[in-house]
Amino acid sequence: MCIPLECIHGCINGYYYGLQKSKIPSIGQCIEQVVRIGSVMGIYYITIHSGLPFTKFHAMLGLLLGEIAATFYYLNLLSLSQKQIRQKPSAQVNTTCKDLLSMACPLTATRLLLTVLHGIENIMIPLCLVRFGLTNTQSLSIYGIYSGMALPMIFFPTVLSNSIAVMLLPSISRAKEEGRNYYIRHSITVGFFLCMFLGFLCSFFFYFFSPLIGQKIFANEVAGIYIRTLSWLCPFLFLGTTMNSILNGLGNVKDTFFNSMTGALIRLAFIFFGIPLYGFRAFLLGVLCSQVVSAFMAYLRLLSITCKKNA
Numbered sequence: 001m002c003i004p005l006e007c008i009h010g011c012i013n014g015y016y017y018g019l020q021k022s023k024i025p026s027i028g029q030c031i032e033q034v035v036r037i038g039s040v041m042g043i044y045y046i047t048i049h050s051g052l053p054f055t056k057f058h059a060m061l062g063l064l065l066g067e068i069a070a071t072f073y074y075l076n077l078l079s080l081s082q083k084q085i086r087q088k089p090s091a092q093v094n095t096t097c098k099d100l101l102s103m104a105c106p107l108t109a110t111r112l113l114l115t116v117l118h119g120i121e122n123i124m125i126p127l128c129l130v131r132f133g134l135t136n137t138q139s140l141s142i143y144g145i146y147s148g149m150a151l152p153m154i155f156f157p158t159v160l161s162n163s164i165a166v167m168l169l170p171s172i173s174r175a176k177e178e179g180r181n182y183y184i185r186h187s188i189t190v191g192f193f194l195c196m197f198l199g200f201l202c203s204f205f206f207y208f209f210s211p212l213i214g215q216k217i218f219a220n221e222v223a224g225i226y227i228r229t230l231s232w233l234c235p236f237l238f239l240g241t242t243m244n245s246i247l248n249g250l251g252n253v254k255d256t257f258f259n260s261m262t263g264a265l266i267r268l269a270f271i272f273f274g275i276p277l278y279g280f281r282a283f284l285l286g287v288l289c290s291q292v293v294s295a296f297m298a299y300l301r302l303l304s305i306t307c308k309k310n311a
Contacts (some may be wrong), residue, residue, distance in 0.1 A: 005067040012074045017170055024077065028070050036066025073272035107248070110257045117264040122147075123272060125283060128275035142222070142280050149218045150226035154233055157202045161195065161238040165245035172249025184250070185306050191242045192299060199235025229284045233291055240295035243302055255301050263294035 009032075016056040040062030047054045050149045122143075129139035168187065175183040206213075206227055214224020270286025 008071055009067070009074065012078065012093040017166055019170075022167060022215055024210075027179075028073050031073050032066045032070035034064050034066075034067035039065040041238075044282035055227060092293070108210075108256075110253075110260050111135045114260055114264060117268065121267060124268075124271050125258050125280075127277065129272055129280060145220060145223050146226055146280070149214075149223040150230055153213060153223075154206065154230045155225055157198075157234060158237050158241065160198065161239070161241045164191075165241045166244065169249040170247050171246045176250055184188050184246070188243075188246060188299075188302050188306065191246065194241065195242050196235050199238040202234035203231045206234070226284065229281070230287065233288055236288075236291040236295040238289060240298060243295065243298035246302055247298055250302075250305065252305070253300070256298070259294045262297060263290035266290035266293060 009028065016022070016024045040059055043058045043062060044054050047058065061309045094261040101261050125143050126136070129142060130136060132271075134142070168191070170262070172184060172187060175181075175187075210228035211221070213227055240259075244259060245254070247256050266309065267283070267286045267290045269288070270282050273284060274282030
């Protein structure tokens with residue numbers, strides 16, 4: 001039941017992001033979370049005082065109620081604005097659908113393949129750690145610390161870069177349609193230096209405070225070690241997200257597909273060939289290398305596109 005509602009949310013959010021009305025999706029997401037958390041807490045309160053067990057079904061019910069509330073919010077907004085929308089000729093609608101599909105298909109393929117490759121990573125990392133000489137328990141423990149403690153902490157600052165990327169995509173797309181190449185070049189330059197600056201600030205923070213984070217937040221010294229090792233990911237995570245968003249705004253979704261696949265294949269190579277020889281540190285190095293390569297591939301591709309336009 002949640003899947004079609006989430007699809008509706010995604011389409012409507014994309015529509016309002018394209019109109020650069022980010023407040024509407026933000027309000028919708030807040031409504032969804034408030035209703036979801038409030039309903040779960042309410043259901044929990046009712047079940048406890050009724051002497052009934054609180055089960056997974058009740059948690060899933062709260063998730064569904066949050067999706068329903070957000071859907072009503074979005075559909076109500078669309079019904080109010082429907083009178084202002086003029087019907088387009090069928091030929092123009094067909095052209096629009098073709099343009100959307102030409103962008104949606106590579107993006108969908110990218111997401112699907114990345115999900116498959118990520119699943120392969122989840123399976124192969126513990127197995128390769130066993131080949132390195134660890135037990136099953138040790139392998140799962142190491143991977144659990146990485147995926148459940150270190151990686152979420154490293155990805156936390158990317159909330160900022162993801163927000164920038166979401167708002168940058170429609171701006172770049174509009175600039176392309178209007179032929180404002182200067183704006184595109186300016187966005188690439190500013191985006192590069194801003195990502196590097198904010199990314200290295202986050203890297204220095206994680207590098208110097210990783211032992212404290214590992215001890216005080218996770219009560220695990222190994223988590224602090226992994227956070228310090230992964231701290232240098234931050235500038236390249238910022239850069240990759242922003243540059244790929246600009247590529248998508250320019251309609252070069254095939255380039256973002258190629259960049260993402262290249263990074264994923266690099267990680268898999270380090271998993272299959274590096275972990276059995278050098279342990280988990282080989283995978284950490286592979287994560288860093290894959291992110292550096294994919295981020296700079298996106299940046300260099302943008303430079304080549306802008307140079308061609310200047311010529």
